[in-house]
Amino acid sequence: xxxxxxxxxxxxxxxxxxxxxxxxxxxxxxxxxxxxxxxxxxxxxxxxxxxxxxxxxxxxxxxxxxxxxxxxxxxxxxxxxxxxxxxxxxxxxxxxxxxxxxxxxxxxxxxxxxxxxxxxxxxxxxxxxxxxxxxxxxxxxxxxxxxxxxxxxxxxxxxxxxxxxxxxxxxxxxxxxxxxxxxxxxxxxxxxxxxxxxxxxxxxxxxxxxxxxxxxxxxxxxxxxxxxxxxxxxxxxxxxxxxxxxxxxxxxxxxxxxxxxxxxxxxxxxxxxxxxx
Amino acid sequence: xxxxxxxxxxxxxxxxxxxxxxxxxxxxxxxxxxxxxxxxxxxxxxxxxxxxxxxxxxxxxxxxxxxxxxxxxxxxxxxxxxxxxxxxxxxxxxxxxxxxxxxxxxxxxxxxxxxxxxxxxxxxxxxxxxxxxxxxxxxxxxxxxxxxxxxxxxxxxxxxxxxxxxxxxxxxxxxxxxxxxxxxxxxxxxxxxxxxxxxxxxxxxxxxxxxxxxxxxxxxxxxxxxxxxxxxxxxxxxxxxxxxxxxxxxxxxxxxx
Numbered sequence: 001x002x003x004x005x006x007x008x009x010x011x012x013x014x015x016x017x018x019x020x021x022x023x024x025x026x027x028x029x030x031x032x033x034x035x036x037x038x039x040x041x042x043x044x045x046x047x048x049x050x051x052x053x054x055x056x057x058x059x060x061x062x063x064x065x066x067x068x069x070x071x072x073x074x075x076x077x078x079x080x081x082x083x084x085x086x087x088x089x090x091x092x093x094x095x096x097x098x099x100x101x102x103x104x105x106x107x108x109x110x111x112x113x114x115x116x117x118x119x120x121x122x123x124x125x126x127x128x129x130x131x132x133x134x135x136x137x138x139x140x141x142x143x144x145x146x147x148x149x150x151x152x153x154x155x156x157x158x159x160x161x162x163x164x165x166x167x168x169x170x171x172x173x174x175x176x177x178x179x180x181x182x183x184x185x186x187x188x189x190x191x192x193x194x195x196x197x198x199x200x201x202x203x204x205x206x207x208x209x210x211x212x213x214x215x216x217x218x219x220x221x222x223x224x225x226x227x228x229x230x231x232x233x234x235x236x237x238x239x240x241x242x243x244x245x246x247x248x249x250x251x252x253x254x255x256x257x258x259x260x261x262x263x264x265x266x267x268x269x270x271x272x273x274x275x276x277x
Numbered sequence: 278x279x280x281x282x283x284x285x286x287x288x289x290x291x292x293x294x295x296x297x298x299x300x301x302x303x304x305x306x307x308x309x310x311x312x313x314x315x316x317x318x319x320x321x322x323x324x325x326x327x328x329x330x331x332x333x334x335x336x337x338x339x340x341x342x343x344x345x346x347x348x349x350x351x352x353x354x355x356x357x358x359x360x361x362x363x364x365x366x367x368x369x370x371x372x373x374x375x376x377x378x379x380x381x382x383x384x385x386x387x388x389x390x391x392x393x394x395x396x397x398x399x400x401x402x403x404x405x406x407x408x409x410x411x412x413x414x415x416x417x418x419x420x421x422x423x424x425x426x427x428x429x430x431x432x433x434x435x436x437x438x439x440x441x442x443x444x445x446x447x448x449x450x451x452x453x454x455x456x457x458x459x460x461x462x463x464x465x466x467x468x469x470x471x472x473x474x475x476x477x478x479x480x481x482x483x484x485x486x487x488x489x490x491x492x493x494x495x496x497x498x499x500x501x502x503x504x505x506x507x508x509x510x511x512x513x514x515x516x517x518x519x520x521x522x523x524x525x526x527x528x529x530x531x532x533x534x
Binding site for chain 1: 329330347348349351352353355357359361363364372373375376377404405406420424445477
């Protein structure tokens with residue numbers, strides 16, 4: 001029997017393009033979004049009015065838009081690409097190392113005892129204090145930034161993965177033993193999934209530290225990148241140009257964190273349900 | 278057949294003996310309940326049988342073979358379900374088979390059979406957090422049955438459920454154990470539950486934990502089919518068990534204070 005399908009918002013898949021459009025409309029034109037738009041307009045107007053009176057101090061939205069039209073493609077975008085590349089390479093190095101070390105420390109007593117003091121000490125040391133010595137070792141090359149990012153990101157990943165691997169519910173491990181899981185099977189079927197939410201918590205912190213680390217590194221010791229651009233425009237009191245970099249970084253971090261949240265929900269859906277209960 | 282021979286267990290930290298000269302036999306196809314006050318060591322006894330805890334001395338036999346570690350002949354159901362929150366109902370049931378290396382198609386087919394047996398076919402894709410306590414424990418039971426164990430071990434499996442769900446699942450369990458002639462060791466706090474389900478009720482004493490009495494329950498099965506609580510035999514055995522347990526509870530309280 002055929003049943004007529006009406007386009008339902010949220011069930012766009014079955015309803016085709018028209019339904020998809022309707023669903024999008026339904027989602028975009030909400031009272032919530034209208035309020036947000038209104039709030040943005042109010043804040044923007046106040047800033048504009050105030051900033052026109054103090055262009056060097058605060059700048060203002062239209063000046064920032066004008067500046068970004070001028071410098072975005074020739075100057076900001078290439079710098080941004082360098083920064084983001086350093087960030088991603090650093091994170092790509094930190095993630096497997098953080099996972100491996102965190103698991104080793106969480107599941108192997110020797111690794112726990114031997115490594116915990118170092119991890120705690122380096123985690124507690126402000127990374128900015130390491131920049132001069134790293135400059136000495138690595139120069140002010142691309143490697144410096146990658147190292148700063150990796151150093152910033154790896155420790156929160158280690159510490160959280162460690163906590164996750166160490167605090168696996170012993171009753172679940174009993175289930176593994178009772179159903180004859182080998183140590184290897186227990187690792188993959190119990191320890192790994194149960195640590196995954198912890199890992200994500202650490203990864204999120206690590207990513208945030210990676211972003212701030214790469215910017216700080218560029219500000220203090222680099223010839224390129226968004227951090228460098230911020231410094232050079234600040235030097236010449238080019239406030240509007242300065243804001244182009246700031247807004248871009250803000251938007252980028254927002255998108256990045258949202259992406260992490262999406263991946264996390266996808267990979268550990270149970271973590272959200274457990275919290276919701 | 279399951280046998281525990283002169284099992285002793287002492288924990289080095291607490292000092293006292295938890296189990297002292299513990300002997301128990303569960304015959305092929307028999308349902309035996311282990312009942313006793315809190316702290317009498319009944320859960321310890323069950324964990325030793327399951328191979329999750331080594332005894333200080335003594336032996337456990339399954340069908341005449343020594344069995345002091347987990348094996349595929351023994352399956353356990355816990356009070357707090359202990360399902361994997363990241364596995365859906367079907368994959369939870371298939372867990373034991375997966376660990377045994379059974380091929381995916383085969384283990385899912387078998388897991389479906391047991392989900393179906395527990396009346397949960399419609400929920401196979403759901404995760405534990407989306408299911409009620411009663412449904413979760415039915416998955417726990419299905420997971421244990423799916424490996425086709427010779428001995429089923431249950432540690433207060435209905436203790437965390439509300440009274441109505443509990444009564445319903447008791448009926449389900451009685452039906453399944455009867456149909457499949459499962460050899461079952463069942464730990465419980467409830468005299469009523471023990472009588473409803475068991476061929477034999479074993480009463481444990483405290484300090485140290487040991488068997489102090491056994492009661493054969495001769496009420497005809499299936500007991501869900503008639504009002505067994507109205508039978509005079511029920512009232513008699515219930516009272517006898519209670520009298521015995523009461524003395525032990527008084528003892529336990531005295532030792533504690």
